[in-house]
Amino acid sequence: xxxxxxxxxxxxxxxxxxxxxxxxxxxxxxxxxxxxxxxxxxxxxxxxxxxxxxxxxxxxxxxxxxxxxxxxxxxxxxxxxxxxxxxxxxxxxxxxxxxxxxxxxxxxxxxxxxxxxxxxxxxxxxxxxxxxxxxxxxxxxxxxxxxxxxxxxxxxxxxxxxxxxxxxxxxxxxxxxxxxxxxxxxxxxxxxxxxxxxxxxxxxxxxxxxxxxxxxxxxxxxxxxxxxxxxxxxxxxxxxxxxxxxxxxxxxxxxxxxxxxxxxxxxxxx
Amino acid sequence: xxxxxxxxxxxxxxxxxxxxxxxxxxxxxxxxxxxxxxxxxxxxxxxxxxxxxxxxxxxxxxxxxxxxxxxxxxxxxxxxxxxxxxxxxxxxxxxxxxxxxxxxxxxxxxxxxxxxxxxxxxxxxxxxxxxxxxxxxxxxxxxxxxxxxxxxxxxxxxxxxxxxxxxxxxxxxxxxxxxxxxxxxxxxxxxxxxxxxxxxxxxxxxxxxxxxxxxxxxxxxxxxxxxxxxxxxxxxxxxxxxxxxxxxxxxxxxxxxxxxxxxxxxxxxxxxxxxxx
Numbered sequence: 116x117x118x119x120x121x122x123x124x125x126x127x128x129x130x131x132x133x134x135x136x137x138x139x140x141x142x143x144x145x146x147x148x149x150x151x152x153x154x155x156x157x158x159x160x161x162x163x164x165x166x167x168x169x170x171x172x173x174x175x176x177x178x179x180x181x182x183x184x185x186x187x188x189x190x191x192x193x194x195x196x197x198x199x200x201x202x203x204x205x206x207x208x209x210x211x212x213x214x215x216x217x218x219x220x221x222x223x224x225x226x227x228x229x230x231x232x233x234x235x236x237x238x239x240x241x242x243x244x245x246x247x248x249x250x251x252x253x254x255x256x257x258x259x260x261x262x263x264x265x266x267x268x269x270x271x272x273x274x275x276x277x278x279x280x281x282x283x284x285x286x287x288x289x290x291x292x293x294x295x296x297x298x299x300x301x302x303x304x305x306x307x308x309x310x311x312x313x314x315x316x317x318x319x320x321x322x323x324x325x326x327x328x329x330x331x332x333x334x335x336x337x338x339x340x341x342x343x344x345x346x347x348x349x350x351x352x353x354x355x356x357x358x359x360x361x362x363x364x365x366x367x368x369x370x371x372x373x374x375x376x377x378x379x380x381x382x383x384x385x
Numbered sequence: 386x387x388x389x390x391x392x393x394x395x396x397x398x399x400x401x402x403x404x405x406x407x408x409x410x411x412x413x414x415x416x417x418x419x420x421x422x423x424x425x426x427x428x429x430x431x432x433x434x435x436x437x438x439x440x441x442x443x444x445x446x447x448x449x450x451x452x453x454x455x456x457x458x459x460x461x462x463x464x465x466x467x468x469x470x471x472x473x474x475x476x477x478x479x480x481x482x483x484x485x486x487x488x489x490x491x492x493x494x495x496x497x498x499x500x501x502x503x504x505x506x507x508x509x510x511x512x513x514x515x516x517x518x519x520x521x522x523x524x525x526x527x528x529x530x531x532x533x534x535x536x537x538x539x540x541x542x543x544x545x546x547x548x549x550x551x552x553x554x555x556x557x558x559x560x561x562x563x564x565x566x567x568x569x570x571x572x573x574x575x576x577x578x579x580x581x582x583x584x585x586x587x588x589x590x591x592x593x594x595x596x597x598x599x600x601x602x603x604x605x606x607x608x609x610x611x612x613x614x615x616x617x618x619x620x621x622x623x624x625x626x627x628x629x630x631x632x633x634x635x636x637x638x639x640x641x642x643x644x645x646x647x648x649x650x651x652x653x654x655x656x657x658x659x660x661x662x
Contacts, residue, residue, distance in 0.1 A: 182563065205568050208563065209566035213561075215561060217557050219558060219560065219561035221558065221580075222580065223580050232575060236571060237566040237567055238566075278561075282564075285565060
């Protein structure tokens with residue numbers, strides 16, 4: 116059964132897709148939030164999911180690591196069907212890093228302990244090895260000097276970078292970002308996006324729910340526009356953001372009033 | 386606002402508001418002092434002094450009241466608190482479980498043990514348990530029995546406190562832990578419960594004060610001389626000497642612990658209030 120599925124995915128292009136979503140439905144009570152999603156994210160690919168609030172994009176992301184249980188459909192990560200009730204979800208989640216809008220750092224632990232505790236408890240690394248990995252990842256996000264600080268003493272942008280470092284310390288193959296800059300003051304957004312750009316350049320597979328159109332345009336390999344629980348259109352940033360083919364996409368983008376959009380409008384007027 | 390509304394209305398009594406307040410307060414003080422004086426005049430002070438303030442009798446109680454009675458009170462309280470806390474955490478987790486029967490059991494437990502007087506539970510542990518399981522001894526002798534009785538009562542209250550504490554930890558904390566690969570149980574132990582405990586330290590300390598006082602119910606278990614705590618110690622000496630001074634001294638020993646503990650609770654509450662800002 117699983118072999119057949121793996122063969123089936125070969126059509127996508129470069130090998131097995133890292134993430135594969137098939138016929139995904141999700142309802143909360145009577146409210147159907149996802150109404151049949153099919154999506155693939157290839158290895159090393161950066162996919163940005165955009166769309167109005169309530170379009171189901173965050174729910175889709177949360178279904179990919181089973182923080183939400185899909186009502187119907189399948190999700191594969193690296194060829195493993197995680198929606199199979201027999202699969203060890205904790206083992207799968209170790210390979211999927213997740214970054215939340217509200218950072219969700221552990222407030223009772225220092226920055227370093229935020230990074231080392233999951234490694235030690237979940238991966239069974241010893242204190243020294245975990246400390247090394249933690250220091251390395253704090254350096255990557257440019258926060259080595261905050262190693263002994265508590266989250267409450269950090270700015271939102273710094274907290275989010277620590278949250279990214281915490282996810283990276285687990286050595287994930289995929290990173291999911293759920294509106295990582297939406298809770299930040301505008302002047303703090305840049306540092307977080309810079310870290311995400313660095314990850315993309317390093318070849319990390321990323322799925323990013325975001326309202327940052329300039330980031331999507333510059334970094335994404337593919338942009339997915341969702342509305343009303345379905346994928347309305349997907350393609351390269353130039354296609355979806357630069358030259359959307361659906362009214363709903365155009366309507367959404369024009370309402371964002373993003374500086375990037377102004378450029379797009381100018382591009383198209385002549 | 387209209388001009389008429391800002392105009393100061395004429396004072397009918399001829400007093401300013403501040404003067405009125407001063408008069409009102411003066412009357413309250415006068416009534417209070419009058420009541421005190423009336424009590425002071427009508428009470429039989431010689432009798433009171435004879436019954437409650439025999440200095441030589443009070444002196445005779447030392448050092449035993451500290452080295453034996455207060456020590457035992459503290460030991461009973463601590464053993465009850467530790468057992469109650471452990472049971473309380475289990476009941477709280479059952480209360481929050483997704484498994485229906487666990488929730489119901491925990492709910493029934495809490496309702497029963499919060500609804501019964503602690504005294505009845507002491508009698509139950511002291512009488513019913515030995516009858517029901519003849520030949521079996523509760524480990525730890527009297528200390529074990531007290532830990533059981535006090536703990537059973539305390540667990541019901543603490544379970545509700547701890548449950549509230551766990552629920553006060555933001556949902557994102559569990560999600561972050563799960564997304565890092567923690568199992569639900571691991572996340573509870575490593576991430577959620579440590580944060581919940583910070584939240585519930587003030588109410589738990591308060592529970593400790595209540596337990597400290599409830600430990601006096603050991604009186605009803607029947608204890609050896611060596612096992613007496615403050616209330617039993619005071620009462621025994623009081624009936625032996627036909628004088629109530631020992632009761633007063635025992636009472637002061639309780640206050641020696643409960644007042645500083647109460648102070649600690651208020652400090653912790655103030656600190657917790659600051660931290661959540």
